[in-house]
Amino acid sequence: MVSFPIFSRIIVPLRLPTATSLFLRLLLIISLVNCSEALAKDYPVNSQKKAQERLDIAQPGDRIIIQNGTYYDFTLKVSRSGTSTKYIGIKAQTNGKVKFKGKSGFMVTGNRVKIEGFVFDDVRNMNGDNRVVYFNGSDNSILTDCAFYKCGNNYRRHIILMGNSSKNNQIRYNYLEDIRGQGIGVIGESSNSGNRIFRNRINGTTNDNDFNGQEPIQIGQSSDQFGNYLNTKVEYNRIENMTDADMADSELISSKTSGNKIRYNTTLYNSPRMGIVLRGGNDCEVRGNYQLGDGIRAYGRGHKITSNYSKNARYGIRLPGGDGGGYSDTRDCLIEYNLVINSSRSGIRIGDVGANDGGNRISDIIIYKNRVKTNGGTMYVQEYSNSSGINWATGSNEGSGNATLTKNIPSRKIKKVSNISTSNPAAAKLEWYEVGPRWFHTSSRTASETKKMPESESIVANSAFRAYPNPTTETLLIEGVGQYDVTLYTLSGRAVLQQKEVEGDITLDVSEVRPGMYIIKLVSDEQPELRRRIIIQ
Incomplete structure (x- = not known):
């Protein structure tokens, strides 16, 4: 102990910090840094003003819950960012029960933002543009389980767009009906890479202009972007009821950039002059698509066009x-x-x-x-x-x-x-209940659909999971529930692939697995062990 004689009545002990005290101080600092995340919570709002105010101070893990109802001219700008484990959420109180009309939409410049469960009805303009949802420099954000009816007012402007260095975003499980502009797009700059467009349904369009444009899905816009590698995945989407009377363009899925994968999509009841088009670019893959009434047209170098199914088109592959x-x-x-x-x-x-x-x-x-x-x-x-x-x-x-x-x-x-x-097992037709918003399958809007969803194939049931395409040749997409371990076994019980502590949807690469029959097994603390039989060709 050391004392200072100048203070006759005060003795100040000085001790060197122990390892334990240093650890406790570090733990306190980490706790203070993360306290905002620990306090993350849901914030119900019932107006555009309240939603924007809450978004402007949102912390990772916060969810802004828009109360059920119909809102006009409802625009939000999201600049705050979440983390890899705690997204900033903007969600409908009840999926499908929050409707936006007029000049409404979302501009997202923050990262790791999730937008979920909304209906956009006859939304024609957002801030002078056609875009209803715009990921503008956003990374790892998600737009899921939303419906868009009669949206757009410019045949060359996208309703959903990713641009300005937007990377690794997901546009998934959405429904677009009678679109009045281009559907889902990625600006063709190399900085907009790694985005994924999957499990969406696009059904019909209106075009009063007899001009080229208005693609339902577009990756890149012009010939000067052909050499840009965007590595976009367009998978398991269903595009239907695009006809010459409605639409001047012949490109249902249009790629004008490089490194993209267009796989396992279904296009049907469209004009025979339409199809999947690689307008340029290099090293794209077109695999396992099911096309009823249209085909594939390709320009560029290094493309692989394999295991596709085309029926009743003018040209199957050209x-x-x-x-x-x-x-x-x-x-x-x-x-x-x-x-x-x-x-x-x-x-x-x-x-x-x-x-x-x-x-x-x-x-x-x-x-x-x-x-x-x-x-x-x-x-x-x-x-x-x-x-x-x-x-x-x-x-x-x-x-x-x-x-x-x-x-x-x-x-x-x-x-x-x-x-x-x-028969072409690699190209399987996607039914209506396998795509689009998951709440949509039981809503009154689809009550008149003639096909019913088999319980064993439900994509919303918590008691099951899906693994597809089956049979498969290269990738196996697994839609799981909660957190789980996934293992691929031979019939003799030997594990050939395994991933632990997976949450949500994942894609397994099975391209190096020997062809044959296998068992995929999911093990979770939340539910009994689940199994499916898988064929790898």
């Missing part, structure tokens, strides 16, 4: 070739394991005739193990005899029906068969 300008040269692409049924003009066509003639701007294409069954048009076409490196993989592609087998291709290269299998 690579027209570039024009050196707004349409990229088409090179180094793989077209494999696709099934085309009843195409009116051609099943698979390399090269094209028209304003965008490719000439020798198309080269090094492999066409392998595809199947075409049709009684009209020509099954396999190579429009340009001077195109280089077009490999038809002699004998691997099959054709069936009364249509002409080939054009500008030696018939020996295509195998004519009396009949082919019309």
Whole structure:
């Protein structure tokens, strides 16, 4: 002990801090820093003013709960950010019972923000723009389980948009009906990377302008963005009832950037002139899509188009070739394991005739193990005899029906068969109850739907989980409940893949797993052990 004689009545003890006291002080500091998160709570509000005031001081984990009712000209700007474990939430008191009309919408510049459960009805303008929900420089934010009816007023403006360095956001389980603008979009700058658009349903559109535009889903906007790698995933969406009478554009899912994956989507009851379009860009994947009435058109380099199903389209799969300008040269692409049924003009066509003639701007294409069954048009076409490196993989592609087998291709290269299998397990049709807002499936708006959701396939039941596509070849999407451990077993009980402490939805990469039958098992403290049988091809 040390004392100071100048203070005759005061003795000040000085002790060196112990390890225990240092730990306690550090713990106190951490607790003070995190006290705002610890106090996170729900804040019910019933006006735009109160919601904005609360958002301006929101802490990670806070949820602003909009009370049930109809609100006009309700705009919110969200600049605060959550954390990886505590999002800032903006939620309807009851999903589907909060409706916005007029000049309403959300501008999100903060990170890790979750918007959930709202209805936007006839929302035509937000702050002078068409955007209803705009992730503007937002990372890891979520828009989920919302419905948009008759929204938009500009055929070249998006209703839902990600831009200005928005990364790793999720647009999921939303419903768009009778859209009056473009649907869901990502601005084509490289800084807008890693976003995911999945489990949405887009149903019908109105277009009073006979112009190009108004794509339901668009990744990139112009030819100067072709080289930008956005790595966007567009998966498990359903787009339907887009017709020539309603819509001037022919691109249902439009990619004008690179590195994107367009997988396991369903497009049906659309005009035969529409489809999935890679307008440019490189190294995109189009896999396992189910298309009833439309097909695939691709420009660019390094694309992989595999295991898709197209029926009743004008062209099943078409690579027209570039024009050196707004349409990229088409090179180094793989077209494999696709099934085309009843195409009116051609099943698979390399090269094209028209304003965008490719000439020798198309080269090094492999066409392998595809199947075409049709009684009209020509099954396999190579429009340009001077195109280089077009490999038809002699004998691997099959054709069936009364249509002409080939054009500008030696018939020996295509195998004519009396009949082919019309099943394509990799491309499964998504039913209406598998997409869109989860509360929507039991609402009065869909009470007249003729199909009912099987209890075993419910995506909202807490007693089950979903694993799809099944069969699968590369990825397995698992929709779980709560926190759980997931393991993939062989039938003999050997674990081949495992992830622990998973929460919510995850995607398993099974591309390296040997083909066969497996058991996927979820183990959780919240519910009994759950199992599903999975086929990997």
